[in-house]
Amino acid sequence: MTTPAPSASSAASPSPASPAVAVPPVVAVAYHSGFGHTAVLAEAVRDGAADAGATVHLVKVDEITEEQWGLLDAADAIVFGSPTYMGTASGAFHVFAEATSKRWATRAWQDKLAAGFTNSGSKSGDKLHTLQFFTVLAAQHGMHWVSLGLLPGWNSSTASENDLNRLGIFLGAGAQTDSDRGPDGVHKADIATADHLGRRVAAQAAVYAAGRAAVAA
Secondary structure: OOOOOOOOOOOOOOOOOOOOOOOOOEEEEEEOOOOOHHHHHHHHHHHHHHHOOOEEEEEEHHHOOHHHHHHHHHOOEEEEEEEEEOOEEOHHHHHHHHHOHHHHHHOOOOOOEEEEEEEEOOOOOOHHHHHHHHHHHHHHOOOEEOOOOOOOOOOOOOOOOOOOOOOOOOOOEEEEOOOOOOHHHOOHHHHHHHHHHHHHHHHHHHHHHHHHHHHHO
């Protein structure tokens, strides 16, 4: 006897796929601060990224531990930060950068996102060179650079020194603090600009991670 085929209505329907659970991106802020000014910016980057939904780790590169190296290796994005001394990043940051050569050899940071911020006592202070140093370091590791993404502020008669990106830097977040003032003298607009950078990096890391997950699915 032939068994009749099940009707369309009686056939078992496939179970609906469970919706993907978004995993918060992980952002690490790897920085050196000589006198505390750059630490203020690092904390602002952290706060912005955290407010945008990221898990954030602050790493002082002059005190880095093996566990913290692991945090950098596991991060979706690394934001580099240093004061600008004599036209480039601090000596302590350069020591850290050279120590990343072990990661360079194994491509441990390949295709992570990267960004950067710096502070100096002058409006220019050759901060751009520090940010360019960060971009070259990121490129050596095969990372993808995230720019500041802001139009310049404080560049017209109706503009204000309280504008975001008041120093008109595109590559990353730049700050200027009077050389005779302590960390409490970091300009509020520069802190807000660093906060913006953190938010932008977190948002781009989330998009990047979602895209990679979609391609892998």
